[in-house]
Amino acid sequence: MAQSADKVLVELRDVRFAYGEREVLRGIDLRIHRGQLVAIMGGSGCGKTTLLRLIGGQLKASAGTVQVAGKSLGELDTAGLYALRRRMGMLFQFGALFTDMSVFDNVAFPMREHTDLPESMIRDLVLMKLQAVGLRGASSLMPAELSGGMSRRVALARAIALDPMLIMYDEPFAGLDPISLGVIGQLIRRLNDALGAASIMVTHDVSESLEIVDYVYFVSEGRVVAQGTPDQIRASSDAFVHQFIHAEADGPVPFHVPAEPMSEALMGRSDS
Structure with missing residues (x-):
């Protein structure tokens, strides 16, 4: 087309x-x-x-x-x-998650770094992004507890954090x-x-x-x-x-x- x-x-x-x-x-x-x-x-x-x-x-x-x-x-x-x-959003090879941050904090990182949104709104947005990749139930896990596929999905949620x-x-x-x-x-x-x-x-x-x-x-x-x-x-x-x-x-x-x-x-x- x-x-x-x-x-x-x-x-x-x-x-x-x-x-x-x-x-x-x-x-x-x-x-x-x-x-x-x-x-x-x-x-x-x-x-x-x-x-x-x-x-x-x-x-x-x-x-x-x-x-x-x-x-x-x-x-x-x-x-x-x-x-x-x-x-812009970027999904790096093998995800490149911050290993000392939880799934939730990995996805919240761009929002905290580049916006002045209150934590209550960041919480809701992070849960929405994780819901979109099927991992809202894994928000409290650490990267070491994730499979390769799950890590890549968390990295994808982080990549789209700022739409x-x-x-x-x-x-x-x-x-x-x-x-x-x-x-x-x-x-x-x-x-x-x-x-x-x-x-x-x-x-x-x-x-x-x-x-x-x-x-x-x-x-x-x-x-x-x-x-x-x-x-x-x-x-x-x-x-x-x-x-x-x-x-x-x-x-x-x-x-x-x-x-x-x-x-x-x-x-x-x-x-x-």
Whole structure:
């Protein structure tokens, strides 16, 4: 379905980024609209998490433009950047809960940190967020008492604590059993729709992601090599996308690391 330009929430234009001499992103273009759940896929080390950090303002692009809600992150001062971040939610890989805080206090933390709401209202809001992820009955537990799936759901409740306009997920399915994975996937979809937000999900999980997202960007060697709806991605003729989607051992990403011919290795040939 076509999206109107006035609903664009995140836009990257010709974005480049390098860690020292190592260029990670080599001209990324992408657009994310309000209401969309978008997946960013690609092999390890291709720059997916770096993209989240650029959109969140933790990193600054070496070149190009990163815009969120019509504001160019590279032009914002510290106060402006922090104000924009308060409208974003983040679910870190493996949840990253505060281990010395209860479930309740983990979810309450952003409210206490960024608002002047009275504790009575914070209590009600926290219980509502926990109810949304099915864990109101676990509010007094400590993170060490939670399963992996429960921890991820608490982290999700914390990520939506301030009703963000943009939610970012860094490998939300990593390490989860099939039941927990399905629960988290459906929660991500439902919460995005309920909030009217936009969500960006960095993930390696092909089957679950293609069932819930609206659009996919495939990144390889610092560039977007394919993009489209889940159906378009499944039907893609791009060799890299086909290998990734079907988990093939050999293809553009080779099984063998380049080496001398096996016959020469077995013969013990030496150049010295």
